[in-house]
Amino acid sequence: MSFFQKGAVIETERLTLRRWTMRDMAGFLRFAADPAVMLSAGAVPVLTEEQARGELRRAADDPYVFAIVRKSDGEIVGKIKFQGDYRRYRTHSVSIGYELARAYWGNGYMTEAVRAMVRYAFETLRVDVVAVSHFLGNERSRRVIERAGFYFEGIMPCAFSRADGEVMDDVCYSILRSEYESGKMSPVRRL
Numbered sequence: 001m002s003f004f005q006k007g008a009v010i011e012t013e014r015l016t017l018r019r020w021t022m023r024d025m026a027g028f029l030r031f032a033a034d035p036a037v038m039l040s041a042g043a044v045p046v047l048t049e050e051q052a053r054g055e056l057r058r059a060a061d062d063p064y065v066f067a068i069v070r071k072s073d074g075e076i077v078g079k080i081k082f083q084g085d086y087r088r089y090r091t092h093s094v095s096i097g098y099e100l101a102r103a104y105w106g107n108g109y110m111t112e113a114v115r116a117m118v119r120y121a122f123e124t125l126r127v128d129v130v131a132v133s134h135f136l137g138n139e140r141s142r143r144v145i146e147r148a149g150f151y152f153e154g155i156m157p158c159a160f161s162r163a164d165g166e167v168m169d170d171v172c173y174s175i176l177r178s179e180y181e182s183g184k185m186s187p188v189r190r191l
């Protein structure tokens, strides 16, 4: 993915999505040190200061990784990123991944952030497909994805070995450019 505009900031009604800096450690740890949040996202919780600095550095160095900042008080509530869509081969596609600190669940922040990322992916990055997936059983993430207008593709069994050793099935979704442009939101895709 080399088509990203460096330093991009994405605005929504209540949120600013912006690049991470090394000064964001307190906000980063709100979710990155929480095993329940990180394991659900297929990530590894940070356990030591050194790991925390390393992971924050990785986020800060990656122009596709955003801090989700609440406009009302400037608090970092979570993280959202574009990543390679590794289930597709040589297509112009991105996948979205996200984590929200538990204290901020239930306010619609992630749905708002995901919608903005989808818009940015089609309108600015000009991709043809936006993909997302969640582990089978992650109902909160399923609802975010459905509210953001994604189409269900199918379930990939035995898709991901988590940091705790549990092997997870992945529920896969996408939006095609034609679907985004038609503005239709339907649970059933007709190809």
Ligand SMILES: CC(C)(COP(=O)(O)OP(=O)(O)OC[C@H]1O[C@@H](n2cnc3c(N)ncnc32)[C@H](O)[C@@H]1OP(=O)(O)O)[C@@H](O)C(=O)NCCC(=O)NCCS
Pocket: 036, 037, 038, 040, 041, 042, 098, 099, 100, 101, 104, 105, 106, 107, 108, 109, 110, 111, 112, 133, 134, 135, 138, 140, 141, 143, 144
């Ligand atoms: C997945 C995750 C981001 C979902 O968090 P969430 O708070 O449920 O999602 P949102 O921020 O979109 O909030 C939606 C909820 O807020 C409610 N809500 C309250 N005020 C709202 C508002 N103004 N606008 C929209 N929704 C609002 C909605 O009803 C919804 O609740 P419901 O799903 O029970 O109906 C969070 O659970 C998480 O970080 N989990 C661990 C990591 C993870 O699983 N990552 C995803 C990997 S695929």
